[in-house]
Amino acid sequence: MISKAEVRPGAGVRYLVRGVMVGDGHRAAGTPLRAAQDEAGVPPGVWKGRGLAALGLKAGDVVSERQAELLLGEGRHPDADRIERELLAQGKSPARARRATVLGRPIEHNRSPKTEKAKERTPWLAMDLVFRAPSTAHIAWALTDDETRLVLESCQDVARDRTLVWLEESVAQIRWGSGGKHRRPVKDGLVVAVFRHYESRAAESKPLLHDHAVVSIRARRPDGEWGNLSADSLMANVVAADTLYTLLFMEEVTARLGWVWEPREVTPGRRPVMEITGIDRRLIGWQSTRRQQIEDALPVLMDKYEERQGHPPGEKAGYALACQAADQTRPPKRTELLSLTELRTRWRGSAIRAFGACTVYRLAERARAAAAAVRARVRPVVDVVLAAVDTVAVVYVMRGAFARHHLLAEARRHLSYTLRGRPHEPGLDERIVQAAVDDYTRPVGYGRRMTADLRALYPRDTEDQAVLRPLTRKRTAPPYERARLAAGALAARVRAARRAERLGSRPRPYSVAVPAASRSSHPRPFRDGRKDGRLPEPETGVDAVEQTRQTLEAAAAKVAATLQDSQRAREAAHGPRPQPAPATTPPQYTQQPGTQHTPGRTTGGVR
Known part of the structure; x- marks a missing residue:
């Protein structure tokens, strides 16, 4: 997961230099940065981002303490001291030399004046994005051998860097025009300082592989001048x-x-999280001490909220209360600093004492065996239409009105749940979102918000209205539970319509009765990339309706074959049978010459 925090001048940059850059430990006054990092057992920070070229830096360069103070704390060039000395040697005044090192507008001009009703607002100069891998990945990283540990660290590097590239190319916008009301793409890219940490900040150290990616708000506009990123776009x-x-x-x-992932429900009725299958779930509780502390403090805050407001907290209020519980239970920083080798030895010993040596030493072996079992049972296939329906249904029930980035986040969750770690085609998440926007949404108001187009999602007959309304309006259930119910109902409608269309498109010698569940009207046509215009059936499993269809098709084929054999035998013995004259009124549910019968429908036309 990714969490965010603002870095402001003063206390914010002091916390960055004295805490984040040394592994969230305690850095004694006067201790050099490299010495503090070596003592804490964390690597030095490095620069990332395409915007480094405009500053004369390269990706992978080590972040010094002075560079972090200048860029992330004052909004100045990371090598401002050298530039000032050169300009002073050329005869420039100290004021002009300092102004030449400022990137964009000086922070003194961005401060809002303090009034009687409002405190003074200081501008923020960076955003701290914390990249945390899932809990089972921390456990495997801490308890397996060194080779597996290095592989997991490399996976963390690749996933973090590719996410930062997506933020650079698709999200980052520079403020432009009077008052920064307009937005333009950045010219070069972002400037990011990355710091790796190995453990949580709890008093009893626990494994927590995570990275602090501190994104500078300074970036170059298309005209080459420096300005500020749009905080709204990033957040x-x-x-x-x-x-x-x-x-x-x-x-x-x-x-x-070769490991496979599976969804794990942390809180009933809430979104599941993806974890490595085969890893003992007890190890998650052993590793997640902070989660338990937050869960213990949260009910007290929720009871106070309900007593004060007169109703339980909703999703937004619940998230705010969870953040408040996390702040209240935040432990003090550790004073004991150990190297990564010492930490791994301590973690392994603690896990062995708690759960036994077999659980620890066979962790990777059991993960591989569980992955093989999942691959034999589940075949991950992404259906763009079903993914778009699922995405719209979940976001609509959870939010009502939503924006494109809400659909994009839910589409990526859908890919995680469906593929279980298999690679997805580049741009598939955008294809799902575009299908959802084009076919199943309508604009709301005059902004960029939209909502679900219910007429496109299901027909307007009474039966469908009666099915979906209780699911989306069942206020006693958690929002995500209602969202899953609505998405499941809509997906069932799509599959039923596809089966009816596929069965109706196949000529058969004799008609076969089908269950009444498939005798429903078609929704609006769905788009797909197949040339014949028909949609493929998802291959994630065979439900009861699909089994019924296969049984009926097999029975129809068997009856047809038997009748054909008997007709051949009769013709061989007595000659061809004379054909009867055509009837004036064809009987119902029979195949007529030149027409194609649709099972489950009358011959008078398609409803």
Whole structure:
């Protein structure tokens, strides 16, 4: 997952230099940065992003303490000290020399004046994005051998860097014009300082492989001048970046280690999280001490909220209360610093004492065996139409009105649940979103918001209205549970319509009765890439209706073959049978010359 925090001048940059850059440990005053990093057992930070070229830096260069203070704390060039000395040597005044090192507008001009009713607002100069892998990935990274550990760290690097590239190319926008009301793409890219951490900040150290990617707000406009990134664009797409990072990390782990992922329900009625299958679930509780602390404090805050407001908290209020619980239970920083080798030895010993040596030493073996079992049972295939219906249904029930980035995040979740770590085709998430926007949404108001087009999602007959309305309006159930019910009902309608269309398109010598469930009107046509215009059936499993259809087709083929054999035998013995004269009124449910009968419908036409 990805969490975000703003880095502001003053306290924000001090926390960055004294805490984040040294592994969230305690850095004694006067200790050099490299010495503090070596003592904490964390690698030095490195620069990332295509925007480094405009600053004379290269990707992979080590982030020094002074560079971080200048760029991320003052909005100035990372080598401002050298530039000032050169300009002063050329005879420039100190004020002009300093102004030449400022990227964009000085932060003094961006401060809002303090009034009697409002506090002084200081501008933020960077956003701290924290990339955390799923819990079972932390466990495997901490308890397996060194080779597997290095592979998982490489997977983290690839997923993080590709997510940052997506933010650069598809999200990042520069403020433009009077008051920064307009948005334009950045000219070069982002400037990011990345710091790797190995453990949580809890008093009892637990494995937590994560990266702090501190994104500078300074970027170049299309005209070459420096300006500020649009904070709204970055913050609105954090969830979409989170789902992309998880999807890419899963794919890297599956491709390199052969492990498979499965959804795990953490809280009943909430979204599941993806975990490596085959890893003992007890190890998740052993690793997630902070989660338990938050879960213990959260009910007290929720009871106080309900007592104060008179109703239980909704999704947005519940998230705010969870953040408040996390802040209240945040432990102090550790004073004991150990190297990664010492930490792994301690973690392995703790896990062996708690769950036994077999659980720890056979962790990777059991993950591979569980992956083989899942591959034999599940065949991951993505259906663009069903994915678009699922995405729209979930986002509509959860939010009502939504934007494109909400659909993109849900489409990436759908790919994670469906593919289980298998690689997805590049641009498939965008194809799902575009299909959803084109076919199943309508605009709301005058902004960029939209909502579900219910007439496109299901026909307007009474039967469908009665099925879907209770699912979307059942307020006693959690929102995600209602969203899954609605998505399942719509997916069943799509599959039923496809079966009826496929059965109706096949000429048969004799008509076969089909269950009444398939005698329903078609929804509006769905788009797909097949040349014949028909849609493929999803291959993730065979349900009861599909089994019924296969049984009926087999029975029809058997009856047809028997009748043909008997007719050949009769013709061989007595000669060809004379054909009867055509009837004036054809009987119902019979195949007529030159027409194609649709099972489950009358011959008077398609309803």
